[in-house]
Amino acid sequence: MVDTNLLLMIPGPIQPEREVMKVMGDPVKAHYGSEWTEIYNLTIEALRKIFNTQGDVFLMVGSGSCALDSCLGSAFSTGEKVIVGVNGFFGERLKAISDCYGLNTIIVESEWGEPFKPSDFEKVIQKNQDAIGVCVVHLETSTTIINPIEEIGKIVRKQGMCYVVDAVSSLGGIPLKIDDWNIDLCASASQKCLGAPPGLAPVAVGERGWEFIDRNKSKGHGWYTNLNIWRKFSKEWADWHPFPITMATNNVLALKTSLDSVLQEGVELRMERYRQLAIRLRNGLRGLGLNLYTPDELMSPVLTASYSYPGIPASEVITYLEEKHHIKIAGGLGSLKNKIIRISHMAPTTSEEDIDRVLSALNQFKS
Ligand SMILES: Cc1ncc(COP(=O)(O)O)c(C=O)c1O
Structure with missing residues (x-):
């Protein structure tokens, strides 16, 4: 049975605001026509502000992986050499996507729990002068580590390569400047820091992104997530249906409601609110004698990880919180399975009271 009182504190999907979920239940709108096109375009405009870009933004119907598939599949051709950063589960996922497109994937590795050193990318690029692109995860959700996207971007640009960033769990929660970086x-x-339910996958493409996409139109990429197709429809059907598929209209309305709320609060203020929650949580966890997974200087403002109580598998803590306290937190992925717990504060609905509720529940587990 679904626990309707469950406090969702996992790193996506998050619990959207009430007004956002209300829109999901509104009568379904047609996905074409001038009224709908205006709503869609306003949503894209709001996304542009949050991506910090003057470039193009598309809204795919799908999850974050759909957006990643779209970026890699559209920009690179089978056999091309691409450098992928791996320092966690989602870096490995990025490598898997690259491999699936038959790209010649070269890895830059860092320990799980440690951010990349930009110089490591410099070294690998020097050794692989024929590489065409670099792909990096911004917030590595499996470890809570924020990678130095801006610094890596300077190196990639200097080499004239194509820079692809996975901002699935960071956009709207931690600073990200597509054009400047x-x-x-x-x-x-949609289902993480953007504060909406799962179902939509924004993709941003800058001028140079198009240059890479346009190099070779016959990439062997399919149709649905092919950015060439999305651009074509955004132009040719601009006034009534500026995308190639049946848009998930209620999801777009929900996302728009959530983006309006972020912009109304102010992106910086919202980020600061999350950061304060992170500090409260970290102090509280320390007070309970738990060891935080990252030192304070690597603190993520939207997601916190801690080791489990000594000798106790993380799964026991997670199950206890869910069954006894109606709080759902996450565990570790891959090699961190059963070692860490992850508590998300990337939802606009997360309050200080929610953080205190988690801490109180963890305290009762101990006693
Ligand atoms: C950084 C990162 N990349 C990619 C993904 C995959 O996204 P999705 O599950 O929405 O396809 C996730 C999901 O948590 C993620 O956190």
Whole structure:
């Protein structure tokens, strides 16, 4: 049975605001016509502000992986060499997507829980002068580590390569400046810091992103997530249906409601609110004798990880919180499975009281 009182504190999907979910239940609108096109375009405009870009933004119906698929599949051709950063589960996922497109994937690795050193990218690029692109995860959700996207971007641009960033869990929650940071293609998702339900995958493409896409129109990429197709429809059907598919209209309305709320609060103020929650949570966890997974200087403002109580698998803590306290937190992925717990504060609905509720529940587990 679904626990309707469950406090969702996992790193996506998050619990959207009430007004956002109300829109999901409104009568379904047609996905074409001038009225709908205006709503869609306003949503794209709001996304542009949050991506910090003057470039193009598309809204795919799908999850974050759909947006990533779209970026890699549209920009690169089978056999081309691409450098992928791997320091966690989602870096590995990025490599898997690259491999699936038959790209010649070269890895820059860093320990899980440690951010990349930009110089590591410099070294690998020097050794692979024929590489055409670099792909990096911004917030590595599996470890809570924020990678130095801006610094890596300077190196990538200097080499004239294509820079693809996975901002699935960061967009709207931590600073990200697509144009200023030399990002050519960027993928995100509706169900995390953007505060909406799962189902939509924003993709941003800058001028140079198009240059890479336009190099070779016959990439062997399919139709649905092919950015060439999305651009074609955004132009040819601009006044009534500026996308190639049946748009998920209620999801777009929900996302728009959520984006309006972020912009009304102010993106910086919202980010600061999340940061304060992170500090409250970290102090509280320390007070309970738990060891935080990252030192304070690597603190993520939207997601916190801590080791489990000594000798106790994280799954026991997670199950206890869900069954006894109606709080759902996440565990570790891959090699961190059963070692860490992850508590998300990337939802606009998350309050200080929610953080205190988690801390109180963890305290009762101990006693
Ligand atoms: C950084 C990152 N990249 C990619 C993904 C995959 O996104 P999705 O599950 O929406 O396809 C996730 C999901 O949590 C993520 O956190």
